[in-house]
Amino acid sequence: xxxxxxxxxxxxxxxxxxxxxxxxxxxxxxxxxxxxxxxxxxxxxxxxxxxxxxxxxxxxxxxxxxxxxxxxxxxxxxxxxxxxxxxxxxxxxxxxxxxxxxxxxxxxxxxxxxxxxxxxxxxxxxxxxxxxxxxxxxxxxxxxxxxxxxxxxxxxxxxxxxxxxxxxxxxxxxxxxxxxxxxxxxxxxxxxxxxxxxxxxxxxxxxxxxxxxxxxxxxxxxxxxxxxxxxxxxxxxxxxxxxxxxxxxxxxxxxxxxxxxxxxxxxxxxxxxxxxxxxxxxxxxxxxxxxxxxxxxxxxxxxxxxxxxxxxxxxxxxxxxxxxxxxxxxxxxxxxxxxxxxxxxxxxxxxxxxxxxxxxxxxxxxxxxxxxxxxxxxxxxxxxxxxxxxxxxxxxxxxxxxxxxxxxxxxxxxxxxxxxxxxxxxxxxxxxxxxxxxxxxxxxxxxxxxxxxxxxxx
Amino acid sequence: xxxxxxxxxxxxxxxxxxxxxxxxxxxxxxxxxxxxxxxxxxxxxxxxxxxxxxxxxxxxxxxxxxxxxxxxxxxxxxxxxxxxxxxxxxxxxxxxxxxxxxxxxxxxxxxxxxxxxxxxxxxxxxxxxxxxxxxxxxxxxxxxxxxxxxxxxxxxxxxxxxxxxxxxxxxxxxxxxxxxxxxxxxxxxxxxxxxxxxxxxxxxxxxxxxxxxxxxxxxxxxxxxxxxxxxxxxxxxxxxxxxxxxxxxxxxxxxxxxxxxxxxxxxxxxxxxxxxxxxxxxxxxxxxxxxxxxxxxxxxxxxxxxxxxxxxxxxxxxxxxxxxxxxxxxxxxxxxxxxxxxxxxxxxxxxxxxxxxxxxxxxxxxxxxxxxxxxxxxxxxxxxxxxxxxxxxxxxxxxxxxxxxxxxxxxxxxxxxxxxxxxxxxxxxxxxxxxxxxxxxxxxxxxxxxx
Numbered sequence: 021x022x023x024x025x026x027x028x029x030x031x032x033x034x035x036x037x038x039x040x041x042x043x044x045x046x047x048x049x050x051x052x053x054x055x056x057x058x059x060x061x062x063x064x065x066x067x068x069x070x071x072x073x074x075x076x077x078x079x080x081x082x083x084x085x086x087x088x089x090x091x092x093x094x095x096x097x098x099x100x101x102x103x104x105x106x107x108x109x110x111x112x113x114x115x116x117x118x119x120x121x122x123x124x125x126x127x128x129x130x131x132x133x134x135x136x137x138x139x140x141x142x143x144x145x146x147x148x149x150x151x152x153x154x155x156x157x158x159x160x161x162x163x164x165x166x167x168x169x170x171x172x173x174x175x176x177x178x179x180x181x182x183x184x185x186x187x188x189x190x191x192x193x194x195x196x197x198x199x200x201x202x203x204x205x206x207x208x209x210x211x212x213x214x215x216x217x218x219x220x221x222x223x224x225x226x227x228x229x230x231x232x233x234x235x236x237x238x239x240x241x242x243x244x245x246x247x248x249x250x251x252x253x254x255x256x257x258x259x260x261x262x263x264x265x266x267x268x269x270x271x272x273x274x275x276x277x278x279x280x281x282x283x284x285x286x287x288x289x290x291x292x293x294x295x296x297x298x299x300x301x302x303x304x305x306x307x308x309x310x311x312x313x314x315x316x317x318x319x320x321x322x323x324x325x326x327x328x329x330x331x332x333x334x335x336x337x338x339x340x341x342x343x344x345x346x347x348x349x350x351x352x353x354x355x356x357x358x359x360x361x362x363x364x365x366x367x368x369x370x371x372x373x374x375x376x377x378x379x380x381x382x383x384x385x386x387x388x389x390x391x392x393x394x395x396x397x398x399x400x401x402x403x404x405x406x407x408x409x410x411x412x413x414x415x416x417x418x419x420x421x422x423x424x425x426x427x428x429x430x431x432x433x434x435x436x437x438x439x440x441x442x443x444x445x446x447x448x449x450x451x452x453x454x455x456x457x458x459x460x461x462x463x464x465x466x467x468x469x470x471x472x473x474x475x476x477x478x
Numbered sequence: 479x480x481x482x483x484x485x486x487x488x489x490x491x492x493x494x495x496x497x498x499x500x501x502x503x504x505x506x507x508x509x510x511x512x513x514x515x516x517x518x519x520x521x522x523x524x525x526x527x528x529x530x531x532x533x534x535x536x537x538x539x540x541x542x543x544x545x546x547x548x549x550x551x552x553x554x555x556x557x558x559x560x561x562x563x564x565x566x567x568x569x570x571x572x573x574x575x576x577x578x579x580x581x582x583x584x585x586x587x588x589x590x591x592x593x594x595x596x597x598x599x600x601x602x603x604x605x606x607x608x609x610x611x612x613x614x615x616x617x618x619x620x621x622x623x624x625x626x627x628x629x630x631x632x633x634x635x636x637x638x639x640x641x642x643x644x645x646x647x648x649x650x651x652x653x654x655x656x657x658x659x660x661x662x663x664x665x666x667x668x669x670x671x672x673x674x675x676x677x678x679x680x681x682x683x684x685x686x687x688x689x690x691x692x693x694x695x696x697x698x699x700x701x702x703x704x705x706x707x708x709x710x711x712x713x714x715x716x717x718x719x720x721x722x723x724x725x726x727x728x729x730x731x732x733x734x735x736x737x738x739x740x741x742x743x744x745x746x747x748x749x750x751x752x753x754x755x756x757x758x759x760x761x762x763x764x765x766x767x768x769x770x771x772x773x774x775x776x777x778x779x780x781x782x783x784x785x786x787x788x789x790x791x792x793x794x795x796x797x798x799x800x801x802x803x804x805x806x807x808x809x810x811x812x813x814x815x816x817x818x819x820x821x822x823x824x825x826x827x828x829x830x831x832x833x834x835x836x837x838x839x840x841x842x843x844x845x846x847x848x849x850x851x852x853x854x855x856x857x858x859x860x861x862x863x864x865x866x867x868x869x870x871x872x873x874x875x876x877x878x879x880x881x882x883x884x885x886x887x888x889x890x891x892x893x894x895x896x897x898x899x900x901x902x903x904x905x906x907x908x909x910x911x912x913x914x915x916x917x918x919x920x921x922x923x924x925x926x927x928x929x
Contacts, residue, residue, distance in 0.1 A: 177718040210680050213671035220715035221667050226705035229667055251680035261792030263631040264674030
């Protein structure tokens with residue numbers, strides 16, 4: 021019988037082996053794992069994290085075997101630990117971003133960490149199994165996004181992590197739990213019925229739940245499949261008149277995955293990840309780098325940063341409603357505001373964690389700058405993380421114009437963070453909740469992940 | 479905003495707003511849903527989710543209908559009971575199309591069981607919250623013309639059911655307006671499952687998850703979590719699930735016009751997709767005519783072909799179903815089954831019956847036709863069954879409104895009969911009687927946890 025797209029995915033998940041991972045893929049995915057842990061640890065200090073944790077603790081207590089980022093004394097049931105850690109990872113919008121657009125690691129890593137603690141000692145996965153499962157989760161997400169041209173641009177309808185992230189988590193946990201091919205297919209099918217959250221909750225406190233739920237529900241789907249639950253074996257295929265996974269897209273062209281022969285090329289090989297340098301939506305990174313460059317020009321011009329000399333600030337950005345906010349009033353909104361990030365960069369010379377505190381958001385000087393902002397949407401500035409650019413122009417009262425433009429910010433896949441920068445970000449994040457030796461241990465462990473004998477140590 | 483308006487209404491509706499008809503209809507729905515759920519606890523799918531959910535146990539807890547031997551946290555009780563309700567596709571259906579009660583009742587019952595001793599919930603509170611959940615679903619369905627027809631993309635209970643459950647729980651928990659808004663916003667991020675899992679074992683999870691996630695949204699909102707306060711207004715909010723979306727504010731609370739007043743639900747007489755109920759009634763009537771004209775025997779071998787004139791609904795078009803889930807979503811199967819047996823019942827879907835040679839033979843002779851005037855809408859569809867015999871004679875009948883449809887609602891005795899038949903598979907007779915009593919007098923019940 022002709023192979024369906026769905027079964028090709030199931031076969032891939034089931035049959036792929038560590039040997040199929042190339043060096044680049046291993047290297048890149050380890051960087052992602054490290055960054056994701058750091059971001060999650062950082063995130064365990066947020067308010068939204070507290071809410072999620074409280075919720076889980078109040079309702080569940082038994083089979084508490086899985087750990088929670090930054091809370092050594094607490095254990096939760098596996099899926100809830102995944103949920104909580106997923107929320108932590110995305111709580112500050114500090115986690116990685118891929119192309120086509122989604123936040124891949126946060127949807128996969130928490131589930132794998134929780135699952136590895138759940139598996140009995142006799143069959144514990146080793147570091148290599150873990151790394152492989154992680155990559156399966158990424159690969160499935162990437163492949164699914166290539167089924168629709170809609171996915172190439174910054175999303176408008178469904179938040180991608182809630183769509184493909186759930187599927188990726190299901191695939192990754194199915195791999196880690198060594199499910200049969202049929203069970204892998206069912207895990208994907210069940211997960212589809214748990215996928216899909218609308219974009220409107222982005223820039224609100226509920227957004228981190230999207231990643232939390234993606235990782236948790238994908239995990240649940242795999243657990244249900246392991247217990248024999250069955251779903252539609254054609255969930256990824258095109259079924260006219262009755263939508264499967266295609267329900268989330270208006271254009272959908274699925275393609276089968278090749279069974280991994282000696283040379284399966286993982287998408288991560290061809291397309292790297294972007295790591296964020298500060299906790300805000302990826303689009304902000306372009307305007308910040310542009311703002312910093314024009315700020316330097318301005319300081320050379322005027323001797324110091326003097327806002328009173330500025331008449332207008334023009335931002336040339338792509339069209340994307342949910343990140344166009346002239347006057348954000350919460351940290352969640354601020355992380356999704358071109359205007360806010362540009363002005364903060366101009367004012368402070370940098371954007372970091374503290375830029376998003378209540379007091380920073382409501383500063384008088386910042387508000388004054390925000391008042392001067394005008395936004396333009398040049399036609400050539402496409403809402404796509406591979407193609408967009410950010411331009412900041414300062415129109416001075418004197419009539420002079422200073423501009424800064426950024427095509428590729430530092431941290432983007434075309435200009436990846438150096439090893440030192442990545443480690444610096446990790447240490448800075450992790451140090452909020454962990455002592456120095458622990459931080460070093462994690463760094464070493466992830467670096468040597470393939471050699472680890474028991475991945476639950478992570 | 480519309481979202482704010484919804485929050486106001488959820489918050490502001492109280493027992494005085496319930497009309498007699500709404501009360502009566504919703505009690506019928508509650509009774510039917512309980513019966514269907516009790517029966518459903520014996521299905522394989524329900525076993526699996528129960529086993530799964532047992533890995534979560536805790537202090538606050540609620541029961542699985544019909545099983546007093548263990549408890550689960552409210553969320554998972556809601557989940558399991560929701561799965562039970564939809565496990566056999568035996569639960570109620572509304573217009574525009576969704577399965578309203580299964581997404582609500584398990585959640586509100588689980589929640590009411592979890593309340594601490596000092597804050598008892600009365601039967602009336604439960605009834606009101608239940609109706610808030612139903613009403614919100616109905617209103618949301620009217621925001622898109624897509625919803626009028628049988629769905630193709632997202633399974634409606636997963637979209638509006640989740641929102642309804644969220645609203646009902648928010649009501650039961652007596653949230654203020656702000657929390658109601660946030661509950662709706664958070665719930666939206668859980669909504670939406672594709673239709674492709676219909677006719678598979680996963681479909682019942684759609685209703686289970688709707689109930690559970692709505693409840694979870696309420697719990698998170700009660701912890702203070704916030705979402706987009708315009709979740710119902712924006713195209714990128716609930717609008718994401720529809721290609722055309724036109725939200726409207728709810729009517730004024732003054733003498734509130736409940737949708738359940740204007741539009742009743744359909745209650746199923748046998749456990750299969752609603753579309754098949756037209757087919758069953760038409761086929762049964764054709765069988766009677768056939769048998770009359772042939773010395774009271776069904777002339778199986780004399781049947782040349784069977785034609786079914788039905789609307790075009792791809793996921794109920796299955797010429798040769800192999801599982802119970804598929805059989806419940808097959809026009810052809812129900813037609814042949816009804817022709818053979820004279821009527822449909824729970825037993826019609828047992829494995830032996832699905833694979834009967836006589837049935838398979840008849841299936842082989844069955845074809846569908848899709849007349850252009852037969853629209854895929856539960857309000858207007860019809861079914862015509864035409865049996866052609868070898869000698870050329872044809873016997874046919876047409877069903878426009880099956881018994882159980884909102885235009886021809888089940889009589890009280892028949893509703894109770896269905897309930898008893900279902901409930902008695904897991905409960906003793908006195909318990910069954912008591913439940914009927916309690917539901918009929920729900921407004922007067924002081925502590926609804928007796929349910």
